[in-house]
Amino acid sequence: MSTAQHGTERTTAADGQFDRRGDILVVAARLFAERGYLNTTMTEIARTCGLGQSSLYYWFRQKEDILLGLLALNRVSLEFAEQMVTDPGSPAVRLLRLLRLDIGELCSAAIDICEVEVLAEQQPEVFAEFWADTAALHQHMATLISDGIACGEFIDCDPEFAALNICAAEEGVQRRYRNSTAHAPGGSSPFRHPNYSREHVASELAAMLVRGLLRDPSTLPAVIAEAGDDVAVTPTQAG
Structure with missing residues (x-):
């Protein structure tokens, strides 16, 4: 599941005017990436944006609304999955292309997808669209696996279970990638390993x-x- 990435430039609306809502999303994405979603407060977002608390609440009533705004900005993996399911050719090639993109998107995102899922499980109604996107991406992966089994490229297996575990592996590696600095040579963790690039x-x-x-x-x-x-x-970028 893809999540929104963060930019550094101020955003502009379609008419060329400064986009306050987009700017808030950009700033929030940066703070979420630096501190984590749970450790970032609305007060910090408002202060970093140069806004008063009441001004921030005019645009977003709660932090969850900012998160939903970021999630809505980036549906790259889902859109690419829809393309891969309908494209002709080898299911293995199409699945590989999808997984490369999805893993890269997860590792690049401003928000840890595991944090998002915890919040989404607590507030399923608020995060209904997130869960719908998650289910759709999972189903597209399962479809590609089914196609691979049918044409003889893949071993016989349960496509739904295989897709579920692929998603779990992706989520696990993006969490490790986020903490890679601590685990890199010279890092603070007792367990260290090479510092691999996102690619x-x-x-x-x-x-x-x-x-x-x-x-x-x-x-x-x-x-x-x-x-x-x-x-x-x-x-x-947001905006």
């Missing part, structure tokens, strides 16, 4: 997940070659 994380994990489904794992290099490097993670 490396996305490419390697996507390849491992697809390899686990392939009936003939030796075809993975050909799948990777056919997928190419055309899917890039593109920053999305």
Whole structure:
């Protein structure tokens, strides 16, 4: 599931005027990325935006509304999944392309998707659209896996269960990526490992997940070659 990324520039509306709502979203995204959603307060968002508390509440009644605004900005993974399901060609190639993009988006996002899910479970009505998007992305992954089984590319398995575990692996790695500085050489954690780039994380994990489904794992290099490097993670600014 893709979440909104953060930018640094002030946003403008369609008429070229300063977009206050968009600016609040940009600032909030940066604070969420730096401090975490749960550790960021409305007071801090207002102060960083140069607004009074009442002015911020004019645009957003509560912090959850800001989060929902950010989530609505970026549905890149879901839109790409819809394309991959309808495109022709190898299901393995299409799934690899989707996973690379989705993992990259998750690792780039201003918000930890695990934090979002905790909030969404507590307030399912408020986060109804988030859950609908999550279910749709999961279903598109399951469809690609089903197609791969049907054409003989993938091993026989439960597509729904496989998609569920792919999503779990993606969520786990984005959480690790967010804490990579502490675990990198010279970091504060007792457990340290190389500091991998976002692109490396996305490419390697996507390849491992697809390899686990392939009936003939030796075809993975050909799948990777056919997928190419055309899917890039593109920053999305609020506004």
